[in-house]
Amino acid sequence: MLRGPRRPLWLCLCLCLLLLLLLPGAPGHRGDAGPRNKKAGSGRPWPAFQGLQERLRAAGALSRRYWALFSCRVWPENCEEDEEALAGTLGLKSDLSVRLHGQHLAGELILRTVRGYLELPRPDKALVLSFHGWSGTGKNFVARMLAENLYRDGLRSDCVKVFIATFHFPHPKFVDLYKERLTGQIRETQERCRQTLFIFDEAEKLHPELLEALRPHLGRQAPENYKAQSLRTIFLFLSNLGSNIINEEVLNLLKAGWLREEITLEHLEPRLQAQIVESTDSAFGHSCLVKENLIDFFVPFLPLEYRHVRLCARDAFLSQELLYTEEALDEIAKMMVYVPKEEQLFSSQGCKSISQRINYFLP
CATH class of the missing domain: 3.40.50.12190 (Rossmann fold)
Structure with missing residues (x-):
């Protein structure tokens, strides 16, 4: 397993604080998985915080991963090399569930x-x-x-x-x-x-x-x-x-x-x-x-179905640190071709070209 340079202690502590924000019962904690399919402005009084939960969730996974790596390096007598290798699966688990x-x-x-x-x-x-x-x-x-x-x-x-x-x-x-x-x-x-x-x-x-x-x-x-x-x-x-x-x-x-x-x-x-x-x-x-x-x-x-294409569009906006509206996500999802002809259920391109399509909605 190839790993990066050692992380300073202050960085590990900051990442652990982010993890605390994700625990049930923490201030601002919610159980849903992100924006729901509703009109822009409904339940979204602060657009600047769009996607905050997704980012915190990903940051939490990274904090756990870095803490595992940090503890292996600080207390090597309590950590086998294979345990350090397995630390990478924490970030993988988060990516697979969130992204x-x-x-x-x-x-x-x-x-x-x-x-x-x-x-x-x-x-x-x-x-x-x-x-x-x-x-x-x-x-x-x-x-x-x-x-x-x-x-x-x-x-x-x-x-x-x-x-x-x-x-x-x-x-x-x-x-x-x-x-x-x-x-x-x-x-x-x-x-x-x-x-x-x-x-x-x-x-x-x-x-x-x-x-x-x-x-x-x-x-x-x-x-x-x-x-x-x-x-x-x-x-x-x-x-x-x-x-x-x-x-x-x-x-x-x-x-x-x-x-x-x-x-x-x-x-x-x-x-x-x-x-x-x-x-x-x-x-x-x-x-x-x-x-x-x-x-x-x-x-x-x-x-992939329409709802998955919308999530891909949302992620494309967030990856570029851009604000989005629910209407924009719908418009991007509607650009895709859906099959079979009768059911119109599956996106024929999956989520391909989504990141390019958001350019149509930029000012």
């Missing part, structure tokens, strides 16, 4: 598997997760969250490598060169870092030989061979493969009267895996990753 919208299933599964993996004293296998869903539903967003919470420099860390299939491996005729470079980068990163993260975007477009080249790094390692590897390695594969099946299943469940939050992995995983294996448009489902069960979990990202 990720409409993905209760993916958020819970990712947090549980990553935390469980980091708790292993010496894992003999990399953690391999495959994210599936429509564009704009949060796959890249979550990958970035993992990098930001597990590494001081996030995606810029020397221990994090991101590969985009169509950018890094565009020409099939050079696949032998790509294989050599890819395996070399993985090996060098694992030798340099105690914990590594490898992200493969557009995974469904990876050449079959590249997928095969990953096999030695994903399977279980014999003790004598694993000594040379990094202690922990996480592989993330991001793909649109199987998104139509996910959307179809979610739509059927909602029509049948299920609440979105009641949808479980068991509802989606069987058909998702079957669709991935049966796909003729990609080699991913026919690769050793799937056939040899090297992927620990196929993580479905659900299609």
